[in-house]
Amino acid sequence: MPGKNSIVIKLVLVITFFSTVIFAVTLGYNYYRSRVILQNELESNARNLAMSLVNRVETQLTAVTKVTEGLARSLETGNYNEQQLLALLRRTVENNPEIYGSFAAFEPYAFSPNLHLYAPYYYRKNGKITFEGLENSYIDFPYPYWDWYQIPRELGKLEWSEPYFDEGAGNIVMSTCSLPFYEEINGKKQLKGIVGADVSLDALTELISSVKILKTGYAALLSRNAMILAHPLKDAIMNETFFSIAEARNDPSLRALGKKMIRGETGFVHYTSLVGITSWMYYTPIPSSGWTLAVVFPEAELLENVRKLSITMAAMGLVGLVLLTLAVIYIARTIIKPLQLLTTATDEIASGNFDVALPTVSSNDEVGILTHDFQLMELSLKEYIRNLTETTAAKERIQSELKVATHIQESLLPRLFPPFPNHTEFDIYASMVPAKEVGGDFYDFFFIDDNNLLFLIADVSDKGVPAALYMMVAKTLLKSEGQRLGEPDKILRSVNNILAADNESCMFTTVFCAILDVNTGTVRFANAGHNPPLIIDSEGVRYITMKPGLMLGAMTDIVYKTESIALKPGETLFLYTDGVTEARNRNEEMYGEQRLLEAMQRAPKEKVTEMIHYISAEVTRHADNAPQSDDITMLAIKITKLVSPLPDPEGAEYRLINSAVNNVNIEREGRSA
Amino acid sequence: MCVFAPSLSAEAIPVKNASLMPLWSPQAQFAGYYVALDKGIYARHGINLKILRAGPGCSPVEALQKGSADFVIIWLTTALQHRSADTPLVNLAQIIQRSSMMLISKKTAGIKTIADMDGKKVGLWEGDVSIPPRTLFARQHIKIREIRQSHTVNLFLRGGIDVTSAMWFNEYHTILNSGIDPEELNIIFLRDQGMNFIEDGLYTMEKTLDKDPALAAAFVDASLEGWRYAFDHPDEALDIVIKYMREAHLPANRMHQKWMLERMQDLMTPVHPKGALGQLVEQDYDAVGRTMQKSGLIQSYPDYKAFVWRDDAGKK
Numbered sequence: 005m006p007g008k009n010s011i012v013i014k015l016v017l018v019i020t021f022f023s024t025v026i027f028a029v030t031l032g033y034n035y036y037r038s039r040v041i042l043q044n045e046l047e048s049n050a051r052n053l054a055m056s057l058v059n060r061v062e063t064q065l066t067a068v069t070k071v072t073e074g075l076a077r078s079l080e081t082g083n084y085n086e087q088q089l090l091a092l093l094r095r096t097v098e099n100n101p102e103i104y105g106s107f108a109a110f111e112p113y114a115f116s117p118n119l120h121l122y123a124p125y126y127y128r129k130n131g132k133i134t135f136e137g138l139e140n141s142y143i144d145f146p147y148p149y150w151d152w153y154q155i156p157r158e159l160g161k162l163e164w165s166e167p168y169f170d171e172g173a174g175n176i177v178m179s180t181c182s183l184p185f186y187e188e189i190n191g192k193k194q195l196k197g198i199v200g201a202d203v204s205l206d207a208l209t210e211l212i213s214s215v216k217i218l219k220t221g222y223a224a225l226l227s228r229n230a231m232i233l234a235h236p237l238k239d240a241i242m243n244e245t246f247f248s249i250a251e252a253r254n255d256p257s258l259r260a261l262g263k264k265m266i267r268g269e270t271g272f273v274h275y276t277s278l279v280g281i282t283s284w285m286y287y288t289p290i291p292s293s294g295w296t297l298a299v300v301f302p303e304a305e306l307l308e309n310v311r312k313l314s315i316t317m318a319a320m321g322l323v324g325l326v327l328l329t330l331a332v333i334y335i336a337r338t339i340i341k342p343l344q345l346l347t348t349a350t351d352e353i354a355s356g357n358f359d360v361a362l363p364t365v366s367s368n369d370e371v372g373i374l375t376h377d378f379q380l381m382e383l384s385l386k387e388y389i390r391n392l393t394e395t396t397a398a399k400e401r402i403q404s405e406l407k408v409a410t411h412i413q414e415s416l417l418p419r420l421f422p423p424f425p426n427h428t429e430f431d432i433y434a435s436m437v438p439a440k441e442v443g444g445d446f447y448d449f450f451f452i453d454d455n456n457l458l459f460l461i462a463d464v465s466d467k468g469v470p471a472a473l474y475m476m477v478a479k480t481l482l483k484s485e486g487q488r489l490g491e492p493d494k495i496l497r498s499v500n501n502i503l504a505a506d507n508e509s510c511m512f513t514t515v516f517c518a519i520l521d522v523n524t525g526t527v528r529f530a531n532a533g534h535n536p537p538l539i540i541d542s543e544g545v546r547y548i549t550m551k552p553g554l555m556l557g558a559m560t561d562i563v564y565k566t567e568s569i570a571l572k573p574g575e576t577l578f579l580y581t582d583g584v585t586e587a588r589n590r591n592e593e594m595y596g597e598q599r600l601l602e603a604m605q606r607a608p609k610e611k612v613t614e615m616i617h618y619i620s621a622e623v624t625r626h627a628d629n630a631p632q633s634d635d636i637t638m639l640a641i642k643i644t645k646l647v648s649p650l651p652d653p654e655g656a657e658y659r660l661i662n663s664a665v666n667n668v669n670i671e672r673e674g675r676s677a
Numbered sequence: 678m679c680v681f682a683p684s685l686s687a688e689a690i691p692v693k694n695a696s697l698m699p700l701w702s703p704q705a706q707f708a709g710y711y712v713a714l715d716k717g718i719y720a721r722h723g724i725n726l727k728i729l730r731a732g733p734g735c736s737p738v739e740a741l742q743k744g745s746a747d748f749v750i751i752w753l754t755t756a757l758q759h760r761s762a763d764t765p766l767v768n769l770a771q772i773i774q775r776s777s778m779m780l781i782s783k784k785t786a787g788i789k790t791i792a793d794m795d796g797k798k799v800g801l802w803e804g805d806v807s808i809p810p811r812t813l814f815a816r817q818h819i820k821i822r823e824i825r826q827s828h829t830v831n832l833f834l835r836g837g838i839d840v841t842s843a844m845w846f847n848e849y850h851t852i853l854n855s856g857i858d859p860e861e862l863n864i865i866f867l868r869d870q871g872m873n874f875i876e877d878g879l880y881t882m883e884k885t886l887d888k889d890p891a892l893a894a895a896f897v898d899a900s901l902e903g904w905r906y907a908f909d910h911p912d913e914a915l916d917i918v919i920k921y922m923r924e925a926h927l928p929a930n931r932m933h934q935k936w937m938l939e940r941m942q943d944l945m946t947p948v949h950p951k952g953a954l955g956q957l958v959e960q961d962y963d964a965v966g967r968t969m970q971k972s973g974l975i976q977s978y979p980d981y982k983a984f985v986w987r988d989d990a991g992k993k
Binding site: 143144145149150151154155157158159163165166168228229230231242243244245246247248249251252259262263266 | 733734735798803824825826827829831832834835836837838853854855856858928929930931932933
């Protein structure tokens with residue numbers, strides 16, 4: 005099975021991943037926008053709700069304020085006796101259902117010089133309007149020291165008190181609206197007392213507590229000290245302030261919020277509500293009492309619909325993603341399956357089975373085309389392999405034939421050294437390394453009678469099989485004519501006439517042919533266009549200068565000339581073909597005659613075998629692994645001893661040799677010049 | 678002391694009835710006594726203690742004189758005044774070691790020193806508790822417009838007075854939790870004005886002490902043990918205090934009580950190197966006595982040894 009890199013897995017991963025990302029981003033943005041829209045709507049809704057509540061509370065408070073102010077004006081303008089005062093207070097409570105109780109509390113001795121404190125109070129006790137003398141109600145703490153008295157007295161203006169439990173008189177939690185009233189004594193305004201009206205906090209907060217906002221949202225009321233007056237946290241009412249809760253939570257931001265509220269600011273904030281729920285709150289002051297009304301919307305409930313919608317969308321998206329993934333898997337599989345079959349088939353082909361059937365693909369898509377191309381390729385491969393097999397077989401046959409030819413050619417040349425163990429007068433050694441399987445060079449030596457050894461070296465133009473065949477002919481002719489004629493010039497002339505007579509392929513051969521009289525050391529030789537041999541004697545190493553002669557096979561009736569030299573014991577004649585001097589290295593530099601001459605000077609001269617091996621090694625070294633372009637053939641013959649040497653070195657033959665050597669030198673000087 | 682005492686006392690000491698009247702209604706200012714009562718520490722010391730109702734209209738000294746309370750908590754100044762008026766009361770232990778009374782004004786009023794209060798409206802409580810500020814004003818020859826203040830801070834918050842008397846452990850925190858930050862207030866501790874009129878102490882009548890000194894000793898030991906327990910277990914102590922507040926139908930704000938308990942711990946921590954919990958340090962005593970005498974609040978004050986029943990109250 006394919007691994008992690010399978011196209012199916014890649015496709016599924018990439019498509020699913022990007023689809024998921026796109027979907028998640030879309031969903032997230034949708035949620036975020038919905039939230040913002042809801043929040044904007046919420047602010048105006050919250051403001052409307054809060055303002056309507058404020059108005060309703062404010063209406064009640066304003067009514068009470070008006071009544072209290074009216075009361076003060078009445079007491080300042082009218083001259084009320086005790087009975088009238090009591091009736092006024094009683095009427096005030098009777099006529100104003102929102103008022104719980106009403107009082108007129110006098111400064112010490114202000115009502116009557118005989119009376120220290122006087123503060124008549126009418127209030128609703130169990131539904132009945134009841135009278136109480138506040139001067140008697142607070143035994144431990146006389147009324148002039150209560151906030152509702154002291155604060156308007158000191159400030160000289162109307163005040164709504166912090167809600168308090170009126171222990172001793174009203175015995176409920178109330179807030180008192182009170183203001184000072186004055187009398188004029190000698191044109192001077194003097195404080196006479198404080199009038200006031202109580203409202204029941206319960207009656208006020210009932211309205212606020214009854215407001216239902218979503219499931220757990222609520223409206224709350226805070227006093228000027230941020231005391232909690234109405235709140236779902238019942239224990240906190242009249243007990244905790246916004247600030248004590250902030251302290252308990254160790255939340256400076258909540259304290260900062262509380263400070264804004266008691267300063268009478270209006271705001272819309274996102275915060276953690278006092279019941280510990282992340283919520284939105286709109287707060288605004290109630291103008292007459294300085295209290296703060298707040299409406300709280302729990303965020304989770306507000307966003308519930310958005311959340312539900314988002315969850316539904318997420319679920320739909322998830323199902324969609326699963327379906328999409330399945331579809332991708334299906335499509336990928338249908339694409340991949342023929343590819344997998346094709347892969348199996350090509351694996352077979354790769355292992356050499358060209359007859360495997362490729363899957364049939366009916367579709368005309370890329371895979372179909374690919375399969376079709378594969379079929380064509382398979383056919384071409386089959387055809388090619390068949391051709392290759394045939395060609396290889398043919399080549400192998402030729403190779404083996406050539407190998408046989410090589411053997412035959414090798415066997416044609418004398419290869420047994422020393423060839424004549426019973427002739428101790430001379431040493432002879434030769435080697436032929438063909439450039440191809442078969443070569444055009446050859447050498448030969450044989451006795452034409454008891455004392456005369458014919459030795460020759462030849463180089464057929466061209467190489468390979470044609471040269472080898474030509475060489476066979478030349479060699480055979482040279483041998484038969486050599487034995488018949490016994491003189492080099494005659495031999496060459498005769499062979500030339502035979503070869504040139506019927507030379508349609510226009511092939512030639514150079515030959516250096518020599519005959520050694522083993523008794524005297526005299527060498528008679530003729531040359532048919534071959535390289536001049538080297539002579540190594542007591543005077544050193546030099547090339548022999550010879551009369552030029554045309555190569556064999558070019559044209560008939562060529563006359564060759566026999567020359568002769570006399571070799572003394574220890575002297576050597578070295579024959580070679582142009583494969584030696586024209587051996588090239590990689591820079592196309594030829595080995596050359598000069599190098600050969602110098603190499604020969606260094607070469608060991610004791611044994612001809614070693615000499616030839618040394619020259620061979622030198623040539624190989626010069627070629628430096630460059631491919632051998634021509635056959636390399638060498639032959640060396642060395643006189644060891646002579647039965648009847650020539651008597652006088654002053655003899656004519658010697659001069660001939662000398663003149664030959666001098667001619668070489670002259671010729672070489674001329675060439676170099 | 679505590680290792681063997683409980684088992685011994687449980688067996689050997691017969692249970693005696695006794696009563697205590699604190700200075701005010703239940704709150705953390707008296708946490709030690711309510712904790713000792715609730716945790717059975719008084720019982721372990723052989724006392725069946727009743728903590729009497731206190732607060733507005735209840736005078737601990739009167740209760741002591743009338744014999745309706747065996748033990749009371751009153752201020753040292755109050756005690757010296759009554760001793761000077763020949764009420765034979767004895768200091769059993771000095772609970773508060775540093776005066777916690779302070780004069781607070783809003784920064785906007787620009788009152789930074791006592792001298793700045795000259796001619797200003799200053800809220801003072803009724804009775805003995807106004808002795809320290811009055812003495813201070815007299816000493817600095819300042820005439821203030823004295824306004825009697827109630828137990829709420831609203832008169833001050835609304836601007837009816839410029840300066841209010843406050844206890845560090847109580848009204849100060851109420852002001853903070855009415856939305857005024859400490860940075861918005863100028864605060865003068867009376868103790869920093871040479872008026873270290875150390876407050877709450879445990880007192881009894883001489884005759885009560887003479888009748889049963891062991892009872893007094895057990896009462897002091899149990900009370901201090903109650904305090905130590907309260908400081909070691911503040912949450913439990915607050916639970917106990919709030920329980921008694923609810924029983925007395927008082928609004929109970931836990932953060933406020935927590936503040937009060939923590940400040941009580943600060944105030945009860947001995948100031949002098951040789952001081953101990955509950956010990957009235959002679960030097961502090963003399964300072965208060967001398968100042969009061971100079972101010973004409975008392976003619977004379979008794980010798981430390983005569984006033985203090987035991988100068989090693991907390992050491993045992």
